Amino acid sequence: MAAPLPQSLLSDNASINAAGRLSVAGCDVLELAEEFGTPLFVYDEHHVRARCREAVAAFGDGVAYATKAFLCTAMARLAHEEGMHLDVATGGELHVALSAGVPGDRLVMHGNNKSQAELEMALQAGVGRIVVDSFDEIHRIELLVADGWAPPTVLLRVNPGVEAHTHEYLQTGALDSKFGFSLAGGMAEQAIERVSETPAMNLAGLHAHIGSQVFAVDSFAKAIAALAPLVKRVDGDEFSIGGGLGVGYVSGESAPSITEWAEAVRGACAEAGIQSRILAEPGRAIVASAALTLYSVGTIKPIEGVRTYVSVDGGMSDNPRPVLYGSGYEAFLPRATSADREMGVRIVGKHCESGDVIVQEAAVPADLRVGDVLATPVTGAYGHSMGSNYNMVTRPPVVFAKDGTARLVVRRETFDDLTRRDLV
Numbered sequence: 001m002a003a004p005l006p007q008s009l010l011s012d013n014a015s016i017n018a019a020g021r022l023s024v025a026g027c028d029v030l031e032l033a034e035e036f037g038t039p040l041f042v043y044d045e046h047h048v049r050a051r052c053r054e055a056v057a058a059f060g061d062g063v064a065y066a067t068k069a070f071l072c073t074a075m076a077r078l079a080h081e082e083g084m085h086l087d088v089a090t091g092g093e094l095h096v097a098l099s100a101g102v103p104g105d106r107l108v109m110h111g112n113n114k115s116q117a118e119l120e121m122a123l124q125a126g127v128g129r130i131v132v133d134s135f136d137e138i139h140r141i142e143l144l145v146a147d148g149w150a151p152p153t154v155l156l157r158v159n160p161g162v163e164a165h166t167h168e169y170l171q172t173g174a175l176d177s178k179f180g181f182s183l184a185g186g187m188a189e190q191a192i193e194r195v196s197e198t199p200a201m202n203l204a205g206l207h208a209h210i211g212s213q214v215f216a217v218d219s220f221a222k223a224i225a226a227l228a229p230l231v232k233r234v235d236g237d238e239f240s241i242g243g244g245l246g247v248g249y250v251s252g253e254s255a256p257s258i259t260e261w262a263e264a265v266r267g268a269c270a271e272a273g274i275q276s277r278i279l280a281e282p283g284r285a286i287v288a289s290a291a292l293t294l295y296s297v298g299t300i301k302p303i304e305g306v307r308t309y310v311s312v313d314g315g316m317s318d319n320p321r322p323v324l325y326g327s328g329y330e331a332f333l334p335r336a337t338s339a340d341r342e343m344g345v346r347i348v349g350k351h352c353e354s355g356d357v358i359v360q361e362a363a364v365p366a367d368l369r370v371g372d373v374l375a376t377p378v379t380g381a382y383g384h385s386m387g388s389n390y391n392m393v394t395r396p397p398v399v400f401a402k403d404g405t406a407r408l409v410v411r412r413e414t415f416d417d418l419t420r421r422d423l424v
């Protein structure tokens with residue numbers, strides 16, 4: 001018999017009543033599904049705030065929230081209120097952070113192909129740091145400074161040539177990568193020389209990001225050891241280790257906490273003789289386990305001798321991670337959260353793709369029926385932010401639950417939204 005959902009996959013302020021019904025931060029999730037409809041993202045606000053505070057306590061001022069994990073106005077404000085800087089990687093993320101009221105000097109501008117317009121936007125906003133990724137970008141910044149913009153403070157993104165233990169598409173620090181200046185072959189050294197010589201920018205230090213969903217802290221230690229000689233030679237006192245800390249998504253998976261990660265990173269830096277200010281920019285570890293997605297079960301289709309397909313009212317448009325990376329999730333029924341899940345099914349979405357899978361091999365209670373609200377936990381990162389309108393499906397709303405109240409922070413898209421940009 002398959003076990004119930006491990007409670008460790010639920011957010012900090014989740015609770016289950018005697019009848020097995022789930023509440024998040026004092027809000028009954030079935031009532032939330034009723035009120036806001038499904039699919040629905042439910043975030044435990046205190047959980048997100050606690051992770052932001054943990055990151056600030058662990059790394060100190062300058063630690064940034066990687067907004068690509070999940071961004072909306074409320075999230076940008078929350079991370080800023082909790083003392084985090086914000087990492088933005090496109091003009092769009094920059095715009096959302098600025099329009100949420102986050103001051104430019106609390107922003108870190110990323111991107112492997114920042115356009116001239118995006119760089120100009122960043123300079124105009126007075127971003128705290130630009131993380132420079134290519135020689136072309138150095139040239140673009142020089143042109144902008146020649147045009148009269150003040151020279152920005154920059155970090156150089158160096159690719160340490162380390163393969164993090166994670167999915168191939170989530171690795172960013174191996175030699176064969178589009179990101180940063182590689183250590184091997186002397187590209188990083190040349191970039192440091194180039195930036196040190198130009199009056200168009202001030203070098204604050206180096207940056208590395210080895211990948212995402214990394215569980216093994218020694219992958220970070222390897223990168224730190226590889227980069228140490230260069231970090232110590234650079235005339236700047238900051239060293240950012242990027243983001244990438246993994247989180248547990250399924251039974252039996254557990255990851256280091258942000259505090260443990262920071263201790264391991266600091267330890268590795270000390271061992272390598274790095275005396276710089278250590279910075280980081282976690283995304284997933286801040287928001288992933290804060291949220292769950294609620295769906296409604298629409299069809300249950302048993303195929304004799306093969307498997308049973310359970311179709312829900314969302315899919316790859318609200319969570320493309322299973323399609324992109326083969327990521328695993330758990331599923332459960334919030335009406336019977338602690339129930340044994342003895343029936344094996346495949347949970348799929350409503351899109352016109354056979355690959356539109358939410359949970360490849362799910363275990364659910366045997367009394368699952370059409371109309372049930374079904375939940376997948378740990379969907380707070382790279383779900384909403386990677387969502388799409390494929391099949392003209394409207395993107396789900398987001399609520400922040402706190403102290404018994406649910407606040408709608410992103411409304412559901414409407415059919416009218418779908419034609420808003422069309423010109424006839």
Ligand SMILES: Cc1ncc(COP(=O)(O)O)c(C=O)c1O
Pocket residue numbers: 066068069087110209211212213242243244245281282283284285
């Ligand atoms: C440069 C950079 N920093 C930070 C992050 C955040 O990573 P994670 O959400 O895994 O912490 C990413 C994500 O890929 C990234 O590319």
